[in-house]
Amino acid sequence: MEALxxxxxxxxxxxxxxxxxxxxTYPVVLGLTxxxxxxxxxxxxxxxxxxGQPPVVSxxxxxxxxxxxxxxxxxxxxxxxMTAFVIMLSLRAxxxxxxxxxxxxxxxxxxx
Amino acid sequence: xxxxxxxxxxxxxxxxxxLLLALGRLSLPAQRAVALVCVLAQIGAAxxxxxxxxxGDILVYRLGDWPAPWGIVLVADRLSACMLLTxxxxxxxxxxxxxxxxDGQGRHFHVLFQLQLFGLAGAFxxxxxxxxxxxxxxxxxxxxxxxxxxxxxxxxxxxLHYVVMNLAGSTVFLxxxxxxxxxxxxxxxxxxxxxxxxxxxxxxxxxxAGGLLLLAVFALKAALLPLHLWLPAxxxxxxxxxxxxxxxxxxxxxxxxxxxHTLLFGDDAGALAHLFAPWxxxxxxATIVIGTLxxxxxxxxxxLAGYLMLVSVGTLVTGISLGTQGIAxxxxxxxxxxxxxxxxxxxxxxxxxxxxxxxDGLLPDADMAxxxxxxxLFFAAAVAAAGLPPLSGxxxxxxxxxxxxxxxxxxxxxxxAALLAVVALARAGSQVFFxxxxxxxxxxxxxxxxxxxxxxxxxxxxxxxxxxxxxxGAGLPDSSGSARELLAxxxxxxxxxxxxxxxxxxxxFANATAQQLTEPARYIHAVLGGKP
Numbered sequence: 001m002e003a004l005x006x007x008x009x010x011x012x013x014x015x016x017x018x019x020x021x022x023x024x025t026y027p028v029v030l031g032l033t034x035x036x037x038x039x040x041x042x043x044x045x046x047x048x049x050x051x052g053q054p055p056v057v058s059x060x061x062x063x064x065x066x067x068x069x070x071x072x073x074x075x076x077x078x079x080x081x082m083t084a085f086v087i088m089l090s091l092r093a094x095x096x097x098x099x100x101x102x103x104x105x106x107x108x109x110x111x112x
Numbered sequence: 113x114x115x116x117x118x119x120x121x122x123x124x125x126x127x128x129x130x131l132l133l134a135l136g137r138l139s140l141p142a143q144r145a146v147a148l149v150c151v152l153a154q155i156g157a158a159x160x161x162x163x164x165x166x167x168g169d170i171l172v173y174r175l176g177d178w179p180a181p182w183g184i185v186l187v188a189d190r191l192s193a194c195m196l197l198t199x200x201x202x203x204x205x206x207x208x209x210x211x212x213x214x215d216g217q218g219r220h221f222h223v224l225f226q227l228q229l230f231g232l233a234g235a236f237x238x239x240x241x242x243x244x245x246x247x248x249x250x251x252x253x254x255x256x257x258x259x260x261x262x263x264x265x266x267x268x269x270x271x272l273h274y275v276v277m278n279l280a281g282s283t284v285f286l287x288x289x290x291x292x293x294x295x296x297x298x299x300x301x302x303x304x305x306x307x308x309x310x311x312x313x314x315x316x317x318x319x320x321a322g323g324l325l326l327l328a329v330f331a332l333k334a335a336l337l338p339l340h341l342w343l344p345a346x347x348x349x350x351x352x353x354x355x356x357x358x359x360x361x362x363x364x365x366x367x368x369x370x371x372x373h374t375l376l377f378g379d380d381a382g383a384l385a386h387l388f389a390p391w392x393x394x395x396x397x398a399t400i401v402i403g404t405l406x407x408x409x410x411x412x413x414x415x416l417a418g419y420l421m422l423v424s425v426g427t428l429v430t431g432i433s434l435g436t437q438g439i440a441x442x443x444x445x446x447x448x449x450x451x452x453x454x455x456x457x458x459x460x461x462x463x464x465x466x467x468x469x470x471x472d473g474l475l476p477d478a479d480m481a482x483x484x485x486x487x488x489l490f491f492a493a494a495v496a497a498a499g500l501p502p503l504s505g506x507x508x509x510x511x512x513x514x515x516x517x518x519x520x521x522x523x524x525x526x527x528x529a530a531l532l533a534v535v536a537l538a539r540a541g542s543q544v545f546f547x548x549x550x551x552x553x554x555x556x557x558x559x560x561x562x563x564x565x566x567x568x569x570x571x572x573x574x575x576x577x578x579x580x581x582x583x584x585g586a587g588l589p590d591s592s593g594s595a596r597e598l599l600a601x602x603x604x605x606x607x608x609x610x611x612x613x614x615x616x617x618x619x620x621f622a623n624a625t626a627q628q629l630t631e632p633a634r635y636i637h638a639v640l641g642g643k644p
Contacts, residue, residue, distance in 0.1 A: 016283075020276070020280060025272070028276055032280070032283075035280065035283045036283060039283050039287055039290070042287060042290050043286060043290045045290075045294075046290040046291070046293050046294035047293075047294075048294075067293070067299075068290075068293070071242055071289070071290075071293075074242070074246065075286055078246070078249050078282075081253065082249070082253070082279055082282070085253065085256060085275070086275055086276065086279060089256075089260070089268070089271065089272055090272070093268050093269070093272050096265050096268050097268075102272060102273070102276075103269065104265065104268075104269050
């Protein structure tokens with residue numbers, strides 16, 4: 001399970017970083033979203049991976065750490081708001097510049 | 113009442129922001145009055161906290177009365193109190209300046225302004241790493257709104273870069289917090305500091321990676337090289353009162369670096385001790401160099417102010433890297449550099465509105481009205497920003513140099529940077545105030561510009577009607593707006609002067625703060641209890 005989770009976090013983060021470095025706003029927004037998925041999954045793993053255990057101690061010898069779950073919840077809410085904001089900002093930039101390049105000035109031969 | 117003193121600086125702007133949002137239909141003067149009362153109350157709260165902690169006590173406020181380290185705590189020590197006071201004093205004058213009409217250029221300026229102060233106060237007071245992340249997000253999302261306030265292409269472009277950079281930074285912050293939680297098993301700063309010494313060797317790598325990622329995030333907020341690229345465009349692109357308030361935003365990054373450097377990774381942190389130390393000085397000196405070169409190449413007053421801000425960030429971090437004496441010097445220099453940067457941004461805007469053709473571009477223009485007054489103010493601001501005697505910038509730099517008696521690089525870079533900053537400011541001042549066009553030439557150029565001219569437009573905000581506004585004089589504030597501008601600029605100069613006149617007590621306080629920071633055991637004891 002560790003390998004699977006690690007692979008998933010790595011793939012999400014790698015794709016996120018790649019898309020973040022693109023020159024158009026839509027891939028950048030997607031990249032930010034993937035990055036936040038990656039980090040949310042990562043936060044889950046920081047409490048160690050356990051399956052089928054109660055999250056709050058009730059006499060059990062082993063339990064799932066409840067704190068990372070609270071952190072992920074907060075991170076999801078904040079990430080959601082930020083994504084909404086950056087989408088609105090990209091739309092405004094598209095409207096003002098007439099194109100979706102992050103600098104507002106597409107270069108010649110700009111493929112994407 | 114005193115039991116809840118530590119949370120008052122956070123609650124006041126929050127309530128103020130909510131109130132202003134609920135009263136959204138109020139006329140602009142009424143909104144200004146409510147906002148002003150809120151900021152004055154925050155100054156009162158900051159003074160209250162300062163008085164409570166100046167004797168060396170540490171105020172700890174347990175939210176929901178959950179015992180630390182399980183609940184979130186707010187911690188006010190000397191450092192937090194001095195940051196709060198600097199923030200609120202700066203906010204007062206930025207707010208008064210915004211009353212010249214800038215706050216009416218878009219919606220919800222005052223709401224966002226209060227929420228920004230809410231996030232700032234929270235970041236300075238929280239004693240929990242994840243809570244610090246949350247307050248960072250609050251101050252950032254308010255700053256996104258403020259940075260874009262008023263609209264225009266320049267602002268949208270700079271704003272987009274600023275938002276994306278900071279969102280990526282937030283993700284890195286989460287990775288860092290996760291790594292630190294995974295390796296040390298806590299998020300409470302005091303608890304982390306207590307646990308750092310007893311870190312199991314097999315988790316050392318994780319903890320180091322987490323700590324250095326934290327440094328990267330804070331360096332992004334502080335605009336330390338190589339993460340400084342967003343600052344000049346974002347700050348010179350946005351409206352002046354916002355840029356002035358943002359002068360404290362880089363200091364949030366510096367505050368966080370200082371807090372982690374002394375508390376989490378201080379002398380007692382075992383294998384994690386001095387984790388930031390090898391990075392701070394080289395990065396700081398490189399930031400000063402790049403900032404100075406940028407200032408020399410700047411083509412407008414706004415960008416000049418932005419690059420000089422980079423220089424001040426570098427100078428502050430240099431101080432932080434030089435041990436207790438250096439930290440004390442940096443803490444004395446911090447309020448000065450904040451006020452001086454804000455002063456330059458406000459003056460750049462005032463001058464821009466009063467020039468006929470070029471805005472704040474460093475090109476010849478017709479003589480502006482009350483030329484001598486604004487020229488004199490610019491001269492005083494330049495003396496403050498460059499760190500020349502007799503103002504407090506000189507004292508701050510002198511104290512930082514005194515903390516590095518045997519480090520030739522620190523002396524070389526800081527002294528050369530001061531010299532080149534003087535050159536850049538003198539060049540800017542003589543272009544703006546001495547190199548004037550005859551009025552007839554100016555009128556002719558203005559007529560040419562009535563056709564859309566991309567080159568000049570790029571520097572003018574708001575672009576669509578900048579030329580027309582300048583032509584009809586509509587860009588100028590009315591007399592009460594003009595009085596507000598002068599009042600804000602004079603008051604910031606007055607604050608710098610006060611910092612110079614009362615340098616003795618101010619530096620004693622900075623020294624006491626630095627002493628307190630280098631004894632993290634007392635902080636840990638105040639939060640966690642147990643043996644001191």
